[in-house]
Amino acid sequence: MSAQKLSRREALKLLAAATGAAALSTLPPAWSKPDLQVGALPAHAQTSLLHILNTPFLPAEIDLGQSYCWDGIIIRFTAAITPPTAGIVLQYSLSYNPTGAPGAITSPNPTTGTVATNASGQASIDVTVLPASPFFGTEGTLTVVWSFVNPADGTNSVSQNHDIVVAC
Amino acid sequence: MSVGTSCDHFIHFAGNTIGVTSADPQVCRAIETHFRHCLGEHAPSIATYKITAVDQTGFSISVNGSDLLSKFSLGQAMHFLMQDGLTRLNGASATHLVFHAAALAHHKQGIILCGKSGSGKSTLAAWLTAAGMQYLTDEVISLAVNEENISGFCRSIVLKPGSAFVWRNLTAENSIFHPDDNSAWVSPTLLNPTAPCANVTPRILLFPQYTPGAPLRTQRLTPAEALFRLLQCLVNSRNFPDGGMSAAARLTRQVHAYTLEYSDLETVAQWITQTASKP
Amino acid sequence: MDPNLYLWHEEGFQLETLNGEIVLLHPVRNIIIHGSQTASLVWQLCDGSRTVGAIVELLSAAYPESADDIQNDVPAAIQMLINQGALTTK
Numbered sequence: 001m002s003a004q005k006l007s008r009r010e011a012l013k014l015l016a017a018a019t020g021a022a023a024l025s026t027l028p029p030a031w032s033k034p035d036l037q038v039g040a041l042p043a044h045a046q047t048s049l050l051h052i053l054n055t056p057f058l059p060a061e062i063d064l065g066q067s068y069c070w071d072g073i074i075i076r077f078t079a080a081i082t083p084p085t086a087g088i089v090l091q092y093s094l095s096y097n098p099t100g101a102p103g104a105i106t107s108p109n110p111t112t113g114t115v116a117t118n119a120s121g122q123a124s125i126d127v128t129v130l131p132a133s134p135f136f137g138t139e140g141t142l143t144v145v146w147s148f149v150n151p152a153d154g155t156n157s158v159s160q161n162h163d164i165v166v167a168c
Numbered sequence: 169m170s171v172g173t174s175c176d177h178f179i180h181f182a183g184n185t186i187g188v189t190s191a192d193p194q195v196c197r198a199i200e201t202h203f204r205h206c207l208g209e210h211a212p213s214i215a216t217y218k219i220t221a222v223d224q225t226g227f228s229i230s231v232n233g234s235d236l237l238s239k240f241s242l243g244q245a246m247h248f249l250m251q252d253g254l255t256r257l258n259g260a261s262a263t264h265l266v267f268h269a270a271a272l273a274h275h276k277q278g279i280i281l282c283g284k285s286g287s288g289k290s291t292l293a294a295w296l297t298a299a300g301m302q303y304l305t306d307e308v309i310s311l312a313v314n315e316e317n318i319s320g321f322c323r324s325i326v327l328k329p330g331s332a333f334v335w336r337n338l339t340a341e342n343s344i345f346h347p348d349d350n351s352a353w354v355s356p357t358l359l360n361p362t363a364p365c366a367n368v369t370p371r372i373l374l375f376p377q378y379t380p381g382a383p384l385r386t387q388r389l390t391p392a393e394a395l396f397r398l399l400q401c402l403v404n405s406r407n408f409p410d411g412g413m414s415a416a417a418r419l420t421r422q423v424h425a426y427t428l429e430y431s432d433l434e435t436v437a438q439w440i441t442q443t444a445s446k447p
Numbered sequence: 448m449d450p451n452l453y454l455w456h457e458e459g460f461q462l463e464t465l466n467g468e469i470v471l472l473h474p475v476r477n478i479i480i481h482g483s484q485t486a487s488l489v490w491q492l493c494d495g496s497r498t499v500g501a502i503v504e505l506l507s508a509a510y511p512e513s514a515d516d517i518q519n520d521v522p523a524a525i526q527m528l529i530n531q532g533a534l535t536t537k
Contacts, residue, residue, distance in 0.1 A: 011508030018505075019491040026467060027488075031506070031513035034486035034524035038531055039400045039479040041411075041472075042268060045259030046403050048285040048307060049251045049326065052244060056236050082248060083255040156244060392468030396481035399472060411474035413461040421465065 043085070051081040051088060051121075051154035053146055059162040062126060069137060069168035072106060072130035077160055079146040081153075084121025089114050089149040092125050096142050096164075103131045103138025103166070114149055129164055137168035175199065179253060180208045181321045182261035182310035182404075186253045187213040192221040198246050202345055202353050205322035205364040215256045219245050243347035254308070254321065262407040264310040264319075265415050269401055271304040271320045271368070272296050274444040278318060278368035280309060280423070281376055282401045288378035288430075291331045294359060295433045296440065302365035303356040308403070313415045316422065319367040324353040372444050373398065373425040376436070384436055385429040391417075394425035448522040450500030454493035454534045471533055480533055489524045493534050499525060 006014070012024050021027050055078070062074040081088055094111040096104060105111050107128040115123045123146075131138040142164055147157035175196035177188045185208075190196055200207070218230045226239040229248055240248060258266050270281040270289040279301070281289045293306040305320025328351045345353040356363040375389075375397050389397070395417050405411045426443070430436035461472040467484040469491075482490055492502045503521045507514040528534040 006505070006508035008508060008511060011505055014505060015488065015492075015509050018494070019488060021467075027509075028467065028484040031510035031517060031520075032483065032485055033516065033520050034489055035483035036486050036524060036527050036531075037396060037481045039396060039481075040477050041399065041405050041474070041479065042284065042401065042403050044403065044406055045255045046268065047251060047254045047258065048268065048289075049247065049254070052248050052251060054236055054240075054248075082252050390468055391465040392463070392470050392481055395463060395465060395470045396479060399470070399479050405472075405474050408474075410461045411472045413463055413470075413472050417463040417465065417470070 045083070047083070050152075051083070051085065051148070053079055053081055053090070053148065053154060053156050053158050055146070055158050055160045056080050059142075059160060067134075068166045069131060069134040072103075072128040073164060073166050075127050075129070075142055075162050075164070076124055077127065077144045077146075077162075078122055078124040079158065080123075081117055081121045084117075084119070086117055086119045086121070088117045088121070088153050090117065090123050091147050091149050093145045093147075094125075094127055094143070096129055096140055098138060098140035100139030100165075101131060101133070101136040103129050103140060103164075105142075106130045129166075131166055131168060133168075135168055137166040139165050177203070177207050178210055178213065179203055179206045179257075180211065181206060181254075181257045181308070182264040182266050182319075183312075184257050184260045185211040185213045186256060187216040188219070188249065188253075189217070190219040192219065192227070194242055195219045195221075195227070195245065198242070198345055199249075201343060201355055202246070202250075202324035204355070205366075214260050215253065217249055217253065219249070243345075246345065246353075247347040250323065250326075257321070258308060258403050259407075261310065261404055264312050265402060265408070265412045266404045267309050267311070267398065267401045268307070268403055269309045270306045271309045271318060271370075273302040273304065273365045273368040274441060276368065277372065277444050278304075278370035279372045279374065279440060279444055280318065280370050281374050282398060283375055283377070284401070286378075288376055290325055290327055291378070292376060292433070292436070292440075294325045294327060294331075294354065295437050297325070297356050297363050298359040299437055299441070300360060301363075301441075302368075303360070303363040304365050304368065311415060311419060313408070313412075316369055317367045318370050318419075320365075322356075322364055322366070324355045325359075327352045327354060370419065370423050372440070373420065373423040374428050374440070375426070376428040376430065378431065379429050380431055382429050382431045384432070384439060385427075386439065387427045389425040389427060391420045391425070394420040394423070397425075397427075448499055448526060450498060450503070452499045452536055453495055453497070454499070454525060454529075455495040455537055456490075456493065457533055457535045460533060473532070476532065478531060478533075480528075480531060485520075486524055489521055490528065490533070493525065493528070 174191040270293040
């Protein structure tokens with residue numbers, strides 16, 4: 001820009017040229033503080049229906065090479081929501097009902113808690129059931145009940161059972 | 169198509185199709201009532217759902233041949249079909265822009281109500297339909313990239329718990345469905361027998377926000393302000409090389425756009441009707 | 448802000464201009480920006496050919512009655528666009 005001060009008309013002409021304005025009259029007639037607003041696209045394919053919780057996977061026994069009699073048996077439960085969305089907080093509630101030799105849930109402690117879904121819309125919890133006596137094992141039904149923490153995410157709940165037999 | 173107690177249907181939206189099959193009469197009846205105006209001829213499907221009765225109270229669902237292990241109630245099964253099916257239809261289209269919006273028609277003038285969950289779109293759509301407007305959708309509209317008219321996903325109106333629209337006084341067997349989330353699916357023909365409308369030229373674009381106790385406040389938007397807000401309702405932007413920008417901009421150039429803050433349905437419905445009636 | 452700074456439009460944005468206002472969309476970064484008419488002027492002048500100081504000088508000459516406001520408004524708008532990733536100093 002030259003050291004000489006621009007006239008208003010020259011400045012407007014330069015402005016029109018720089019901004020591709022068809023005519024000087026299409027430029028703003030007066031200055032106002034530039035207003036900028038920022039937003040974001042919605043999640044891809046989003047609907048306004050609440051999520052639905054389901055349990056598409058069978059409970060899985062996790063074998064870490066531990067002794068089931070002394071260290072307990074580990075069962076993984078997995079819940080899934082549709083549409084698959086990350087970050088939805090689910091609540092789990094666990095219970096173990098022995099039908100034979102007694103045992104108890106030792107992990108997680110306490111037996112209710114929350115876990116957030118991953119990018120696939122899934123959340124998992126590993127549950128350890130320990131026989132009351134390592135010499136007698138345990139037999140019973142392990143149950144998880146999944147539900148949404150925030151009703152705005154969804155309102156249904158699902159439960160899953162797994163029969164445990166630890167013979168020692 | 170229903171044969172005896174089984175059915176085989178195709179739900180169309182935004183240039184794509186999902187297929188639904190069931191041998192259960194309850195499921196068939198629910199689909200034929202609440203998706204009635206979305207059904208069409210056989211077409212290649214992006215997903216196929218099969219809903220099977222497992223016992224007296226439970227249903228299983230398979231999607232593209234893979235079973236979901238959960239046992240669903242009828243309400244959950246229908247909710248899943250609506251949710252999962254619409255998500256797939258929304259996400260698949262590369263020929264139509266899909267916006268999160270309700271849409272109605274008043275004397276062939278299209279009215280778009282754009283907004284996310286909780287803005288009151290479905291409640292307003294129900295009220296305006298009951299007041300005599302034609303109904304395109306309460307959820308999503310589609311705009312083909314090179315066309316002027318919009319179409320709607322013409323399902324039953326889904327009224328969530330807390331909706332101000334009083335549907336409880338309506339009684340009609342099978343026309344109101346209650347999935348397990350305490351919402352109500354209300355067939356538009358229950359509110360207005362001539363309601364369903366396939367497509368319309370949009371003339372008014374509204375961004376409503378329900379605020380308890382608020383007086384009616386309207387603000388006219390510039391086309392750029394309208395485009396900024398409209399893009400925030402575009403659910404399949406990534407399917408287009410330009411993000412859907414040019415087609416969305418074309419839409420905002422052809423409509424009058426306003427924000428609306430309201431608390432009283434009758435007052436806002438009056439304003440909408442008057443505005444839509446202006447030349 | 449350094450008045451000798453040059454600014455460029457960041458790549459990847461789709462642009463629509465409607466009645467002198469701009470809307471920018473970056474589908475990958477998931478950002479949408481709306482700019483008023485004067486914000487649009489600032490954006491368009493940041494094309495790599497002018498420093499911040501030159502932009503302020505040009506706009507002050509075009510709108511002399513608001514020269515004092517322009518001294519503050521323009522760097523603030525530019526900073527906001529930089530913060531949102533719409534402008535770069537390379």
